[in-house]
Amino acid sequence: MNAPNPILDVWCELQCPDCRSALDDVRALRERYGDRLELRLRHFPLEKHKHAFAGAQAAEEAFEQGKGWPYVEAVLGRVEEFDRVGESFLVDVGRELGLDAEEFDTALVDGRHILIVDADQAEGKAIGVTGTPTYVIGGERLDGGKSQDGLRERIEEIADRLLAEHP
Numbered sequence: 001m002n003a004p005n006p007i008l009d010v011w012c013e014l015q016c017p018d019c020r021s022a023l024d025d026v027r028a029l030r031e032r033y034g035d036r037l038e039l040r041l042r043h044f045p046l047e048k049h050k051h052a053f054a055g056a057q058a059a060e061e062a063f064e065q066g067k068g069w070p071y072v073e074a075v076l077g078r079v080e081e082f083d084r085v086g087e088s089f090l091v092d093v094g095r096e097l098g099l100d101a102e103e104f105d106t107a108l109v110d111g112r113h114i115l116i117v118d119a120d121q122a123e124g125k126a127i128g129v130t131g132t133p134t135y136v137i138g139g140e141r142l143d144g145g146k147s148q149d150g151l152r153e154r155i156e157e158i159a160d161r162l163l164a165e166h167p
Contacts, residue, residue, distance in 0.1 A: 006037055006162035008155060011044040011124050011134040012072070014055030015083060020076040022133040022144055025152040029159075030069070037159050041072060043120040044132050051086050053117065058090035058104060060113035065099045138162050 010026060012019045030039060041059060045052035055075060062071030074093050075082055082089050087108060095101035107113060127136065133144040135151065138158045144151050 004038075004166075005035065006137065006159055006166075007040060008037055008159065009040050009042045009136040011042045011120075011129045011132055011136070013043065013045045013049060013052040013132045014059060014072065014075045015049035015052040015079060016046065016076075016132045017079055018131075018144065018148075019133045020079050021148055023073055023076055025144075025148060025155075026069075027073075028152060029155060032156070033159060033163075036163060039069075041068065042124065043117045044124045044129055044134070045117065045121065046132065049083075051082060051090075054087045054090060054108055055082065056117040056120075057108055057111070057113040058094065060116055061104050061107040062094060062097075062099060065094075065103070067097050067099060070097055071099070 008029065010022070012022070026039065029037065041063070043056035043059070045056050058075070059068060059072055062068045071093065074097060075090065078089075078093075085092075090108065091101050091104045094104040124134070128141060131143065133148075135142040135144060135155055137155055138161070140158060142151050142154055
């Protein structure tokens with residue numbers, strides 16, 4: 001029986017400019033490993049960003065509608081606009097990607113994804129996440145909030161090791 005693929009948790013928030021700079025790394029990792037590495041977006045909305053909690057809920061809705069990563073990339077790519085416009089921007093981006101904008105709107109109002117976001121945030125705090133982006137792979141936490149330098153290489157080293165252990 002094959003072992004499950006290694007998991008890379010990416011703790012992120014959609015109003016964070018540092019997370020935008022991490023996108024290139026995330027994209028490169030997805031291209032390099034494809035399905036062999038499971039990339040999971042984990043939510044860590046920071047209190048200093050007033051729209052981040054809504055952004056996390058919107059990202060969950062996008063994953064539910066099948067376009068999670070494209071949505072995350074689209075919002076982070078226009079983080080200043082998100083800052084300025086706020087929650088309506090989240091619905092607009094969903095619409096631009098062909099997602100059900102009404103469903104987005106409703107999800108933000110009815111709070112159907114709040115428990116997931118809260119659980120992620122609690123888990124993040126419990127394992128020592130203090131800022132975004134933070135990566136966790138193979139039990140190792142890598143903090144990208146201070147600097148992205150060398151992080152992708154470190155993640156690849158760990159991923160390659162885990163994949164070699166579980167062919």
